[in-house]
Amino acid sequence: MNEKEKIELEELLSGCIDGQLSERQQTELRRIMEHQPQLKEQLKLLEKQSWLLRQLPVEKAPAGLADEIGASLQRRLLLASSEQTVSESRHRKLPAIRRMVSAAALVLAPLALLGAVMITILWPFGSEPSIDNELAGRTGLKVVGPGAGAADETRYASVLPEPSLEARLVLSTAQPIATNDYIEKRIYSSGLLGYTVSRRDADITTYTIVCSAEDMQGFVGELEGLLPHCDISTLTVSATDGKSARVDSVSPEQIGPLLEATDPQKREELARLFAEQNKDKALAKESDGAVGEKDISKPPATQKPIMAWDQGPAEKDKTAGRTVRFVLEVRGK
């Protein structure tokens, strides 16, 4: 038997093991076996080998992998503007950090679940919108899906006090998963879980937060690392008197004063000023030929690590004093 015939025979035997032979090939193999009975033994050995391979134990992925993936996506989103993203090899040399993030996630998950249970106990509204996913349980955020209908929204809205101001921040991003994950974690770490209603429609996720202006300031500050990585960040502030102001390419430092301003005229002036500033910045970048390029000279601000022990449902009432409604709209590109 020459090499070619040997290879053809190997392929016939292998195909036979996998049940991949045509009628014609099966007949051919039977014919060959009649002349070479030792092939039957070979076929048996191959079957035995195949069986042995299938007896190898199935190993489960390490616990907390999903959380680590979420954390990794966030890190990459935040480091997107940095020239030197952490290389895979270097990343592997930092098992301590990986374990620390993993440990934090492990502590965070039960706390989030506990928070969700407490909210359910404090505000029993009958049937809850279903969150049938383990990750949803991680944050405990109320997600009102497209099928939930207006009743759910009304029900949650009735819990939240009527605000004196509404701010809508529209974000457009190519990485909606990481962005939503980032926002959900910041809502949780700011202790605003019980003051937030989330809704997901088509490719838009909306977070409606009603809390005191002071607490909102803290939350907005947490968005510092996110906004520079969004393609569009437009803020519209509307007061009960119906007057509204809009700022494109808004930064977190600009959102704060706009939420703080109680005088509509002052708010309008501020919005105009910020809008002009942002326009000037865009023009300056354009004249420098730097439009569309990322500033790699300065790495993004380091985020406050999410520590399990300094977060969780806050005891203080976050709707005391002047309240604002902040609607955060995330659009996938």
Next chain:
Amino acid sequence: MKDKAQVQEKGYLQQDVGIEDTALVRRCQRGDVDAAGRLILKYQDRLYNAILKICQNRDDAAELTQDTFVKVLENIGGFAGRSSFYTWLFRIGINLTLNYRKRRLKLPMRSLDNESSFGGEGRASPASFVSDFGRNDPALAAASKESIQLVLQALKNLEQDHRVVLVLREIEQMSYQEIAEVLCVEPGTVKSRLSRARAVLKDHLQAVLL
């Protein structure tokens, strides 16, 4: 030889899984974090197990599984559905593993042989339900625990291409077409590579098989 009905049943199952995946992928593309979590939970064990069998190191397999999902979720917006999500995921996972192994070729490989849990009380592969070989041979079934270490060693000694194709076929139970999609080769190449891999492994496993 495999029962046609079982193969058909597996095909139907995969079709159902495919439909569910399509819906989850669409939700992911809209930025749904929950859908991303579902896809991770659904495939993390299978992907980790396959990568572990190829790279034979738990830490590396965990990191590579994580890197695969991160890459998949970062690029899911561009996933057009020309192949199934399952094969796309495995293509990325296997490519990352092979590239990583190439970079580490000069470093000594830490074998799983010394890790006691591997040969311990692991779950039997779902594939064992398809194969009827062991059921008819109690002696072989009893000897299998000792054989596992030898099989792992033999698998480790194979060329990388051979090991990958065997893991995808025998452990992950992919069809020839799926393996071809994952490895970006023709089904004919899968067929020949698989038969060669089996022949070489058979030589390495003489002591166990005879």
